[in-house]
Amino acid sequence: MLNGAPGKSSCADIYRRGQGCFCARHLPRGEIKSAVCVRECNKIHPHQSAAADLESVCTRTCNSSSTAQRRPAVLRAVRLGPCLEKWTVEYLGQKGGDKEVKIHVSTVPQMDFLHKNFAYKTLPFNEFVKRASERKHSDFFLCEDESYYLRSLGEDVRREPADLSKQFPDLAEDFNIPQFFAADQFFSSVFRISSCGLQLWTHYDVMDNLLAQVTGMKRVVLYSPQDALHLYLSGDKSEVLDIDSPDLKRFPEFVKAKRYECVLEPGDLLFIPALWFHNTLALQFGVGVNVFWRHLPADSYDKKDPYGNKDPVAASRALQALERALHTLDELPADYRDFYGRRMIQRIQKRTYSDSLTRTATREDPDGTLPSSQLTKPG
Numbered sequence: 001m002l003n004g005a006p007g008k009s010s011c012a013d014i015y016r017r018g019q020g021c022f023c024a025r026h027l028p029r030g031e032i033k034s035a036v037c038v039r040e041c042n043k044i045h046p047h048q049s050a051a052a053d054l055e056s057v058c059t060r061t062c063n064s065s066s067t068a069q070r071r072p073a074v075l076r077a078v079r080l081g082p083c084l085e086k087w088t089v090e091y092l093g094q095k096g097g098d099k100e101v102k103i104h105v106s107t108v109p110q111m112d113f114l115h116k117n118f119a120y121k122t123l124p125f126n127e128f129v130k131r132a133s134e135r136k137h138s139d140f141f142l143c144e145d146e147s148y149y150l151r152s153l154g155e156d157v158r159r160e161p162a163d164l165s166k167q168f169p170d171l172a173e174d175f176n177i178p179q180f181f182a183a184d185q186f187f188s189s190v191f192r193i194s195s196c197g198l199q200l201w202t203h204y205d206v207m208d209n210l211l212a213q214v215t216g217m218k219r220v221v222l223y224s225p226q227d228a229l230h231l232y233l234s235g236d237k238s239e240v241l242d243i244d245s246p247d248l249k250r251f252p253e254f255v256k257a258k259r260y261e262c263v264l265e266p267g268d269l270l271f272i273p274a275l276w277f278h279n280t281l282a283l284q285f286g287v288g289v290n291v292f293w294r295h296l297p298a299d300s301y302d303k304k305d306p307y308g309n310k311d312p313v314a315a316s317r318a319l320q321a322l323e324r325a326l327h328t329l330d331e332l333p334a335d336y337r338d339f340y341g342r343r344m345i346q347r348i349q350k351r352t353y354s355d356s357l358t359r360t361a362t363r364e365d366p367d368g369t370l371p372s373s374q375l376t377k378p379g
């Protein structure tokens, strides 16, 4: 397992130190595997046999409605198109041109969205790609070894989802969007271009997602939605920034979150089901594209959500109703609030937890003093 934060070590160092746990990297190319749990001694859980047709396997995996099947999966050596050969720094600069892009600029390896330890800046795309690909810069904003990250946006940033074919039509021609979902489910296609060594905070999105790695290598760590309570969430983001050596005084529950991890290489595709938390670390300068699509009926999603990360409409309504209910409980003395609060939690668990989650909760009770019936008994 990775020990310590990447700090300012070289990307090669980061990669070497992590090699012991980069399990998915050892999978034979052309196979599809579910993401690997590092804590289970690098065991690989096969998703399908090597001979399986990748596309049909992925179509089934991505469209399944069963929670057990909706697990992350890495597909190796996918035909992503001419981008795999063509997307050098020079070519990207030529074809992408000097269109202005809004980028994240960071002086530290771990970007922190919640405390904003990076700056938003604007650069012409070709200049951005050049700078992101180099370690030291003659022109810079904050310091000569600053790092850069692009998450491309739509034309109207607040309303329109990113779409490679609109913002970068010449480059979009080189990238084949994997056809694992119906055309009308498509939501967005997003450039993910990062300097070596830069890490993106742990977060979830509400759309299903295929993250394609076109150049460079990237480590991706994932956590199940069922581990949400161990991740110290602030909205859709985890407060635990340093997932490799977390501050366990501040975040003691974090050790309970089961970590899944893979390393993506050029031509790899990672299926990230909606609500699965993910954290990325660029092991090299790299270019990726991620494609979001709607797994639920279109009207389930917030219409004013260009990023694909606003909670579904029904979830937002339920969370608002909860706030109102809590406000109502405030009318009672503390001991009554405690009593009714506990009963409400039990009722919510009974109505919403899937069987597997109920089992997990029971298993996690170290003394076995909490029978499952206690979790599920009506209030």
Ligand SMILES: O=C(O)CCC(=O)C(=O)O
Binding pocket: 192, 194, 200, 205, 209, 211, 278, 280, 288, 290
């Ligand atoms: O590839 C990355 O850097 C981040 C990917 C991501 O957050 C996503 O695909 O939702």
